[in-house]
Amino acid sequence: MLRRTLMRTGGLAAGAAFAGSLWQGAAQALPLRAPGPYGALGAPDVNGVALPPGFTGRVVARTGRRVGGVLWHPAPDGGACFPDGDGWIYVSNSEVPLLGGATAIRFGPGGAVRGAYRILSGTNLNCAGGRTPWNTWLSCEEILRGRVFECDPYGSRAAMPRLAMGRFRHEAAACDPDRQVIYLTEDEPDGCFYRFRPTHWGDLTAGRLDVLCASSAGAVTWQRVPNPAALLEATRHQVDAARRFNGGEGCHYADGVCFFTTKGDNRVWGYDTESERLEIVYDADAPLRVVDNLTGTPGGDLYVAEDTGNMEINLITPDRVVTPFLRVDGHPKSEITGPAFSPDGRRLYFSSQRGVRGDTAGTDGVTYEVTGPFRR
Template identity: 50%
Template structure:
């Protein structure tokens, strides 16, 4: 998270979140057909992509052909490319990982394409093999890729994008028809979708985050008002009962074909293809809402929803499984969301295909997408597919790309000798707090107290400013009166990556009135607590005196 400001006024503002504009507001209404912020699509380019003005495309890889690299590569790219993500590498470049929705005999699994800092493709290689129907997956904050097998006995495989460390299965995340996975780094939980007509929406809580060796798998139970509760799946691996996970919790809510899922600042966005909906689950509030419903937006061009990603500007990009071969874009404020096409694959090469794997490079200026069954080898037959890059003036926050939307470096670069997963995190976040030690009463009452907060990892930070120097409570049995603590202001913030913010604490009306009655300086304590995804806590306490120092200059009225 880059430096941002957050504001709280007294206790009522506790729990405020730092989120981009498009994600800040309550999820109020499903999107309607509208205009794209990038303008209309132009005609097909040399690669067959219809794009808005100012954007251009290039083909990165094509199934059954060597990946064009500099220097040359003999790596034959697998067929049917599906879910993707990028990871920033230590040399300033990045790595694109791509699943293959095929069988192990035809070279399924996951491949990687390495880019140099200049965007030139430098290498291509396999990071996972001997698996089946690897559909989508998800990146992790610790530099690995989770690849999901879409079959009844499917597993999640944790992979190293650098190709240095051997991939490992993670059966604790459930044995079922996996589609995609996403990590909430603040709460230390994972969310998973199931590609079945009556699939479930799952949550996995590692026993020792971020280790994925063991933990609690739960299925969502959705109430009519959108409130979500969770129930344990008794036999996640199905080895004990042979009963599908989706049937082990009778009260759990079925979702009609879970597809892609992506985490963005406390919100899990996912799609269901059976009813053509895009959902948003607020992990902190425990509520779920529909942000796109094809039935309610019949004039929209977005039809069969699939993989999804979200940008730092709050734009939601949704792939289309079939239909008119488009990548849709949901944008705008929550109260007036609009959906429009961002790109379309045109021509005979793409007629029997589907759009998959949307993601961005670390800079947020290059989009990657696949056409899974493009380039048919014979009329009416599915083709091997291809991977494309689209570059251009993508919308970003004013300060540029946000670090919490960037993954990497890959595990094999950080831990070349292993382990693949860093294992249990037993240390609290490194927490640094900077504030003034004294603040004039007038400044605090009319303006604010600014506190600089920095952490080195994903964490939830709580800030409280309290004083036991304002009120007194009678002592029991006539004993000495006891101080009564007054909370002057508090707030909280989520860091999806390490970073720095400025907390702006403003007093509520009651606190201001109480301070006005004080003539002497008031001692108050600033308490800042950071909790990471593993539950480790770090805290800092500082005393900030309210009132001028003895002998300090004081403004007075001018004498006539």
Template identity: 55%
Template sequence: MERRSFLRAAVIGTGTVALGFTMTRESLAFPAKTGPSPYGALQAANSHGIQLPQGFTSRIIARSGQAVASTGFTWHGAPDGGACFADGTGWIYVSNAELGTGSGGVSAIRFNSTGGVTSAYRILSGTTSNCSGGATPWNTWLSCEETDRGHVYECDPWGSATASRRPALGRFKHEAAAANPDHKVIYLTEDEPNGGFYRFTPTVWGDLSRGGTLQIAKVSSGNVTWVNVPDPSAASTRTRYQVSGSAVFNGGEGAYYRNNTCFFTTKGDNRVWAYNEATKTIAVAYDDNLTTSPPLTGPDNITGTAVGDLYVAEDGGNMEICVITPNDVIAPFLRVANQSSSELCGVAFNPAGNRLYFSSQRGTTGSSSGGITYEVTGPFRTSL
């Protein structure tokens, strides 16, 4: 069989290979392999303790417990999942707060066209363990509670509209959400060792207040079947237990959608998965056991670029953000030094794709009060 790049095609052809959860890890399809970064080797750590490729620079945007620039707004602790939204000639970066009961929520930073900070403010308060989430095509942020029977909240990045709970998206230990505008569905991951992979179909695309249908994936030989979750509220039985034979994913984390494919990570087994909605098939895009000197362990938040590169942040490991190219090569893009008690999260590009935002959740202190949010600029590639 001719080997094809799974990440380039983002599809498994019918009959080309049989995939299944009962097969050996080595028989899974086309994982990315360790190789040279398209940006070259990492340079020595800069003044922020970040190793970057040649030509890239970083700056600190915010620190937990301190005012953001000259706004007077205090940045939240334990910054986690994030996303960027276009705002005229500028943009907005939103960031979750993975803090305990009633202390979580979401904050936002607004930038002008040159990257200057113009304001910062709160868009969700009083929630719990807001871990990751996802942007919607109608310019809202879905903030997910990573707690038993947690909720999803829909937030306005501009802070003009009050954030709203969306119970139809289910109550479970939410991690991330990824909207698919091509098929009008939203994918959801669950951070449990035996978590599910979910799909939500809104009754009205663009209006989550109207409810919809929550489903969980079943997988057989790489083919995915979606089955309705009988009780998304999980009043008596957790959602992952309601459908017999539903697929098990070990610690669902970040999710990102493009070109018919939802890429999502599982931290428990150090994998990046690729689910193709057009073919209803799933495969492993990266597995640390299937490459030499694997650069990525503890895969967490994930994002991507128009050229096709994926960027995956580590929870643990070497505190790296790794790049996975459409040619199935994985390599470190950056490394944060002297913050081994933290995790990297909140990876997101501004609309132009020339600035990457991310957070070190606990920074140099190892405490949720020590979070640091960074911006990286440089020659991000626009073609292969």
């Protein structure tokens, strides 16, 4: 219910849930500015990360250096955590051409690295993705006719392409176990927002791909994409009524709402799956800039990463307070990627994709862990 509270106290929902015109009311969807729940950021630590009081950070991996027995990949991007006995696993994509893929780090109960291994190799520009309820990782290729690969974070089974989920410039995925669908974003200036309904929940080899179509009053409909794997006609051009989004990025589902970001217009959106209405949750120039990956907590907080900007992860609370949670100093040409919480909610993982040097090949990527009194 906290997710739905956030939706109904922001944007067009102020005064009457989802009332009025979504497009005419965009200027109303401004964040409340107030002190965040954790207080102001302190000075940067030895790793250049500024955090609120009570939080500490460390570096867990650097591109080109060994972690858990393997070389950490370049350009670390989307990520997720998975339970693993008395510990957990953090999975991270590699957004580089031809040699992308994904790597997993296994942690013990105290946070010590127990090992690391590749779970996907030989793929192309693996950007974001999403975790499934059956504990697999969906790694998405951000290329023309890109694919979604379902990966085993435990390293026992080979990764498999899931072509029924469409061939387009994939960004992120978010699973909705209540309606048994997966929402998908597309990183194009005229991209779309999709949902995939598997023929059998838990098996992604076959199913139906729909595209969101919106009216001017916020209500949406869905239409089937005729040929998700078409060679000549782009997926986003197959349904004339499809709603266009300017650069789809991160995607996160919880409590009946799927949140997603669009970097081209710096917006955070919320799709209410029960009422089938679309809402603008955040539409402002500050403090959150160039929105990208996002994740959330069971208590209803959203953590939204910035692509460039001033390299922050911003917190959006259920009462729409928007405030910086952390900032990485000295990485002006990089971006924040892969935010994900450990299963117990006490640790947050993320990366600076291009690090201090900021080269486009991502050879200076850094992956961090932050520990502290997170609200859960």
